[in-house]
Amino acid sequence: MIHSFIGDLGHLFVIITLVTAVFAAFCYFIASKKDGLQANPWKINGRFFFTLHAIAVTGIVFCLFYIIYNHYFEYHYAWSHSSRQLPTHYMISCFWEGQEGSFLLWIFWHALLGIIIILTNKFWESSVMTVFSLVQIFLASMILGIVIPGLDIKLGSSPFILLRDAIDAPIFSSQPDFVPEDGTGLNPLLQNYWMVIHPPTLFLGFALCTVPFAYCIGGLWKKRYRDWIRPALPWALVGGAILGLGILMGGYWAYETLNFGGYWNWDPVENAVYVPWLFLVAAIHTMITFRSSETALKASIILVITTFILILYSTFLTRSGVLGESSVHSFTDLGLSGQLLIYLLFFTLGAIILSAVRWNELPTTEKEASTYSREFWIFIGAVVLCLMGFQVLIPTSIPVYNKILELFGVVSNLAPPADQVGFYTKFQLWFSVLVALLSGTGQFFWWKKMDKEALKNSLTIPVVITLILTMVIILIKDVAEPSYIVLLLASVYTVVANGKIFIDVIRKSPGLSGGAITHIGVGLMLIGIMFSSGYSKVVSLNTTGMLISKESSNEFNSENLLLFVNEPKEMAGYQLKYKGERVESTSPSVFINKNDIEKTATDYLVTAKKDIEDDGEVVFSKGDTIKISAENTYYAIEYTDQSGNSFDLYPRAQVNESMGGLLASPDIKRGLSKDLYTHVSSIRSPNEKVEWSDLEEFKVSPGNNFFVNDYVSHIDRVERLDHIEGIDLAADDVAVKVSITVEGEDKEYLAQPIFLIKDGMVGRIADEINDLGIKFTALNIHPDENAFTIGANTRQKDWVVLKAMEKPFINVLWGGTLLLIIGFGVAINRRYKEFKKMREKGME
Amino acid sequence: MKASHIIGIVVIAVAIGIIIVTAGDASSYVTFDQAKEMADNGNNNSIHVVGELPKTGSGDITGIEPSIDKLSFSFVMVDENKKEQRVFYNEPMPTDFKRSEKVVVIGSYKEDLFVADKILMKCPSKYQEKTVNAGI
Numbered sequence: 001m002i003h004s005f006i007g008d009l010g011h012l013f014v015i016i017t018l019v020t021a022v023f024a025a026f027c028y029f030i031a032s033k034k035d036g037l038q039a040n041p042w043k044i045n046g047r048f049f050f051t052l053h054a055i056a057v058t059g060i061v062f063c064l065f066y067i068i069y070n071h072y073f074e075y076h077y078a079w080s081h082s083s084r085q086l087p088t089h090y091m092i093s094c095f096w097e098g099q100e101g102s103f104l105l106w107i108f109w110h111a112l113l114g115i116i117i118i119l120t121n122k123f124w125e126s127s128v129m130t131v132f133s134l135v136q137i138f139l140a141s142m143i144l145g146i147v148i149p150g151l152d153i154k155l156g157s158s159p160f161i162l163l164r165d166a167i168d169a170p171i172f173s174s175q176p177d178f179v180p181e182d183g184t185g186l187n188p189l190l191q192n193y194w195m196v197i198h199p200p201t202l203f204l205g206f207a208l209c210t211v212p213f214a215y216c217i218g219g220l221w222k223k224r225y226r227d228w229i230r231p232a233l234p235w236a237l238v239g240g241a242i243l244g245l246g247i248l249m250g251g252y253w254a255y256e257t258l259n260f261g262g263y264w265n266w267d268p269v270e271n272a273v274y275v276p277w278l279f280l281v282a283a284i285h286t287m288i289t290f291r292s293s294e295t296a297l298k299a300s301i302i303l304v305i306t307t308f309i310l311i312l313y314s315t316f317l318t319r320s321g322v323l324g325e326s327s328v329h330s331f332t333d334l335g336l337s338g339q340l341l342i343y344l345l346f347f348t349l350g351a352i353i354l355s356a357v358r359w360n361e362l363p364t365t366e367k368e369a370s371t372y373s374r375e376f377w378i379f380i381g382a383v384v385l386c387l388m389g390f391q392v393l394i395p396t397s398i399p400v401y402n403k404i405l406e407l408f409g410v411v412s413n414l415a416p417p418a419d420q421v422g423f424y425t426k427f428q429l430w431f432s433v434l435v436a437l438l439s440g441t442g443q444f445f446w447w448k449k450m451d452k453e454a455l456k457n458s459l460t461i462p463v464v465i466t467l468i469l470t471m472v473i474i475l476i477k478d479v480a481e482p483s484y485i486v487l488l489l490a491s492v493y494t495v496v497a498n499g500k501i502f503i504d505v506i507r508k509s510p511g512l513s514g515g516a517i518t519h520i521g522v523g524l525m526l527i528g529i530m531f532s533s534g535y536s537k538v539v540s541l542n543t544t545g546m547l548i549s550k551e552s553s554n555e556f557n558s559e560n561l562l563l564f565v566n567e568p569k570e571m572a573g574y575q576l577k578y579k580g581e582r583v584e585s586t587s588p589s590v591f592i593n594k595n596d597i598e599k600t601a602t603d604y605l606v607t608a609k610k611d612i613e614d615d616g617e618v619v620f621s622k623g624d625t626i627k628i629s630a631e632n633t634y635y636a637i638e639y640t641d642q643s644g645n646s647f648d649l650y651p652r653a654q655v656n657e658s659m660g661g662l663l664a665s666p667d668i669k670r671g672l673s674k675d676l677y678t679h680v681s682s683i684r685s686p687n688e689k690v691e692w693s694d695l696e697e698f699k700v701s702p703g704n705n706f707f708v709n710d711y712v713s714h715i716d717r718v719e720r721l722d723h724i725e726g727i728d729l730a731a732d733d734v735a736v737k738v739s740i741t742v743e744g745e746d747k748e749y750l751a752q753p754i755f756l757i758k759d760g761m762v763g764r765i766a767d768e769i770n771d772l773g774i775k776f777t778a779l780n781i782h783p784d785e786n787a788f789t790i791g792a793n794t795r796q797k798d799w800v801v802l803k804a805m806e807k808p809f810i811n812v813l814w815g816g817t818l819l820l821i822i823g824f825g826v827a828i829n830r831r832y833k834e835f836k837k838m839r840e841k842g843m844e
Numbered sequence: 845m846k847a848s849h850i851i852g853i854v855v856i857a858v859a860i861g862i863i864i865v866t867a868g869d870a871s872s873y874v875t876f877d878q879a880k881e882m883a884d885n886g887n888n889n890s891i892h893v894v895g896e897l898p899k900t901g902s903g904d905i906t907g908i909e910p911s912i913d914k915l916s917f918s919f920v921m922v923d924e925n926k927k928e929q930r931v932f933y934n935e936p937m938p939t940d941f942k943r944s945e946k947v948v949v950i951g952s953y954k955e956d957l958f959v960a961d962k963i964l965m966k967c968p969s970k971y972q973e974k975t976v977n978a979g980i
Binding site for chain 1: 847859869890913
């Protein structure tokens with residue numbers, strides 16, 4: 001049955017969302033043109049429409065979630081992003097896996113922020129909300145999904161489209177009401193708790209960048225050039241904190257889930273968020289300068305506008321399909337390129353024209369900033385941040401240049417730099433050095449009036465401490481690369497210098513310590529990035545001396561290790577042993593050896609062949625049915641270090657047919673000074689046909705040993721079965737289970753083939769020992785000789801190819817991130833108090 | 845000269861420097877023949893080649909040869925000029941490789957073999973399924 005009501009309702013809400021946004025924009029526009037009491041009725045109308053708008057947005061969210069939650073697979077969105085087996089918390093991720101849903105998320109945050117602005121602001125409401133409503137008109141049009149009659153132009157892509165309308169499959173012509181039994185599921189890489197919180201955080205960051213922009217436009221428009229910065233600053237800080245947090249969550253997700261071995265890959269999609277964040281941080285610095293000294297107003301206006309335009313530009317880059325071949329994870333093109341371009345151009349041109357018209361009226365300060373003033377150094381810092389962003393923006397936009405040249409009939413074959421990491425690092429490293437030096441020194445200028453003498457006095461102690469500390473780190477960690485030494489020196493300096501400031505400030509006024517904390521965080525992050533990336537070391541080197549491939553030259557050395565089950569190998573001070581495949585039970589979560597369970601007809605249900613223990617406690621008893629997450633297989637790797645301590649890591653591979661095979665995720669042994677990062681890079685594919693050897697026959701009596709694949713084996717026990725699952729046994733039928741024990745390298749394995757006579761015919765059910773690659777079949781019974789004929793097939797032993805890396809000091813990076821966010825928090829608190837004070841005076 | 849002018853000049857200089865270096869470091873999309881020519885001329889820069897994996901009539905991909913120890917593999921790729929070329933990659937086969945409709949290899953020729961440092965795959969159906977089967 002097609003549940004068309006909920007989709008129609010959702011679509012209706014989309015239309016209401018768009019229409020109310022248009023009305024709200026219009027009312028607020030009129031309201032901000034009028035003064036005093038005359039504006040009030042229009043303002044009230046605007047408020048009414050925007051509230052209605054927010055309610056409709058919530059309605060869309062509800063409808064879409066209802067469809068996903070109730071598994072209405074007749075809807076394309078539910079079918080392509082969800083499945084019946086998906087736990088509820090991942091259904092939330094389905095919501096924004098698709099492009100339409102992620103637009104919806106963005107719209108939702110805007111609606112929420114709009115309501116907060118209406119509730120907290122008095123003076124700025126009309127002009128700010130005009131901008132907000134305009135943004136919402138464009139965003140709502142992206143999920144409209146309406147074809148304009150006559151013009152044949154499709155406006156937006158609706159999340160409420162039915163499967164039969166979205167996909168041209170033959171089944172729908174014969175059965176229009178066909179509803180698939182199950183959806184195609186959520187991309188397994190996204191089934192991770194970071195993916196539940198990372199996209200909303202990022203989109204909240206995006207949405208927050210609109211607020212300072214809206215204030216800035218409001219300020220220019222209403223000619224309150226100086227006043228907009230005060231209410232905009234706390235919002236800019238919140239935006240900086242949330243966007244930064246979102247970016248780093250993405251990095252952490254990549255580190256923990258993807259197997260490219262790092263947290264940052266200079267992928268265009270990553271760059272597209274990093275660049276606006278740098279500009280936003282630069283804008284925050286100039287805004288703070290303006291608040292304390294009335295300078296850098298023009299710079300603040302330019303930077304706030306640029307940040308917002310860059311957000312739009314990055315939306316365009318990632319969603320228009322222009323990145324195509326150069327990015328692994330941009331969205332597919334939904335035919336929205338034109339709409340996105342209009343959105344981008346409207347706000348870009350609008351903001352530029354408005355600023356150009358007002359430019360000569362902007363108040364300026366005539367006096368030249370002295371090189372000993374704080375304004376000067378903060379301004380330099382902002383400039384460095386902008387150049388840092390500019391450097392990333394230029395190569396990321398290469399596909400855009402190709403497209404533009406194509407429009408003029410020129411075929412351009414420009415590609416992004418081949419070695420992205422090397423290319424970006426060579427610039428970003430030196431920019432980071434400058435950022436670190438400036439954020440160390442700039443803080444001294446901030447807190448004290450400086451001249452040559454005072455500067456010398458303040459700097460002496462931090463510089464001495466920095467030099468000593470850096471020397472110690474260089475010696476201990478053996479840092480030899482000159483550029484790394486410079487970066488380390490600069491980063492340690494910023495930590496030490498800001499540490500000194502922090503100690504001074506925290507005693508007098510802890511509320512003002514935000515800057516110092518943030519900058520300590522930045523220094524620590526740089527140290528963490530430098531060590532974890534610069535000194536990341538592949539430890540799974542192939543030391544066998546065997547040639548990997550005749551074709552490759554000697555300069556290649558394989559960075560992977562082939563491990564056969566239970567055969568230990570040496571690696572970088574560890575002895576590694578692959579202990580076989582594991583599955584994870586859902587509740588309680590335990591890793592279970594695949595040999596200890598038997599499959600059932602349902603994928604995600606298995607029965608226990610024997611008691612399953614975890615930490616010495618029996619978790620499941622023999623015969624229990626266990627629910628497992630069927631798509632995940634874990635590879636148990638035992639590490640033993642030289643002093644004999646051992647631990648297990650469980651890197652994961654997901655078998656997912658619709659994703660085209662295997663997806664590997666790492667497991668990480670975390671340590672204070674370094675992480676050991678391990679992932680499988682190749683496994684025996686479960687879908688490929690296994691090549692079994694020819695059947696080998698053994699005639700044996702219980703208790704006598706025989707050798708299969710060089711393993712000692714013997715028949716333990718023989719029992720008659722009364723029933724077998726899935727087979728009806730009549731009174732005359734006979735079923736015998738033969739228990740064979742195989743002595744593996746360090747444990748015994750059990751195989752239980754079944755010999756069956758049913759309706760006078762012989763049947764045989766084979767049993768496989770997965771780890772050892774042996775399959776046993778009970779071929780015949782010889783009651784007179786008390787013997788059995790056992791057949792054995794063997795295959796290559798279970799194996800796994802592993803890659804392991806050491807990531808030194810990566811926790812310094814995560815720790816630094818935490819400090820950065822705390823610092824932002826302190827600063828937000830301070831600026832919000834300022835704003836509140838002014839509002840109580842009736843100024844905002 | 846005012847300090848602000850000096851800063852302005854420095855900023856412009858750095859920006860121009862960035863653009864020049866980016867232009868110099870930018871790679872390009874070429875065909876195998878062009879890549880071979882570059883290598884013969886002693887130019888060992890990494891370049892991008894876009895192509896597809898050859899398929900038999902029944903849709904099986906041909907020409908993939910994993911090494912014995914599974915730690916590397918080589919495959920045949922057909923570029924946009926329909927030229928077939930064996931490509932070697934010193935890593936295990938990436939996930940999704942066999943399903944990719946388009947492959948971008950980044951690397952250079954080592955004599956007659958194209959050695960890829962990196963493989964990018966394009967799977968249009970990764971996020972959007974194209975058809976629905978009655979069975980599911």
